[in-house]
Amino acid sequence: MISFLQHPQNKPQKRKLFLGAGAAIVLCFVRFSFFLRSAMVGDISEQNNTLQSLTQTSPTINNSQGTSISKDASGLKLAWLMSFPNSGTSYTMKLVAESTNLATASNYGQEGYNTMGQEIPVFNNISSPFIATNGKFPEAFILTKTHCSMRCAYCPPSKYFVEADSFQEGCLMLSNVIGDKKDKKTVPYNAELVGKAVHLFRNPFDNIISRFHMYGKNEKRLERDETKYSNDAAGFKEFCTDKDAMHVTKETKFFGESFVASTEGVPCHSDFYRYVQWHNLAFKVTRNMNLSTHIVHYEDYDTDFTKTWSNLLSFLELPHSQSMDYSGFLKKKYDDYFSDEE
Secondary structure, eight states: OEEEEOOOTTOOOOOEEEEOSOTTHHHHHHHHHHHHOOOOOOOOOOOSSOOOOOOOBOOOEEBTTSOEEOOBOTTOEEEEEEEOTTSSHHHHHHHHHHHHOBOOEESBGGGSBBTTSOBOBSSTTSOOOEEOSOSBOOSSEEEEEEOOSOOOSSOOHHHHOOOHHHHHHHHTEEEEEOSSTTSEEEEEOOGGGEEEEEEEEOOHHHHHHHHHHHHHHTHHHHTSOOTTSOSSHHHHHHHHHHHHHTTHHHHHHHHOHHHHHHTTTOTTHHHHHHHHHHHHHHHHHHHHTTOEEEEEETTHHHHSHHHHHHHHHHHTTOOOOSOOOGGGOOOOOOTTSSOSOO
């Protein structure tokens, strides 16, 4: 099974991770943690900096598709869509936008260029996420994409092991890319802008495999040659073998010798570590921020689409203006990627 012991903050001791070869228990662990997390409602803790007034109206602007967006952010709050990458984020954003004809937002500016190649912020005159999809603003909460931190694909453990404070900073970090993608700028925004959170989960095995497919698609962006891996179970195993061998020495130094021994036979073990720690920290951050939180399982779009979609819109206080066609959802199956022993 997978479990994690977080070391006390400010103590320079080794992080301990116990990862048995029975990786199938990961799903049970994650499912169990879902039910331990209840929605929490409360006032967001007072920030050091006073937030400027959010009551503002600005002229209509054109987005990248050339259609207009009516900006009226009066009384609006962000509702984070917190998700580990490749867990159904894009589908959830598209579902909300198309079923309500209302705007959504993102921490990542490159996802919302207008015709002039500029990002459109949700709020004027303050650091804030960018408009991601067309439509008028919702009255209460705008769904806002954030992957927080711990997303690096090839980095050593010193880069992906973070504490809750650093993870929260990642959730509140804007990333905008204009022109040269290497010229990347990050800017934080105030936590008081956030009023709710949607916590999205996907089966960990499917999530890790989907990340493998993403690595291949983004080989140019990652500046690595992924073409040697076939886009199937065999390619996945070869990819994981190479990836697991990449930081053995650094993992041994960071986690201890027992870690290296315990990961034997677990393909892409560092991704499973990141997955579980990511969700643990997401729970901790939403609890610390007193955010009312709604949990969505990606697989529920397949098993009970109408209820999942309806409950999501109700939580976001968005209108159910039209019914949605379930046929647009495609759940990929990766049953042959992991053996029963793994």
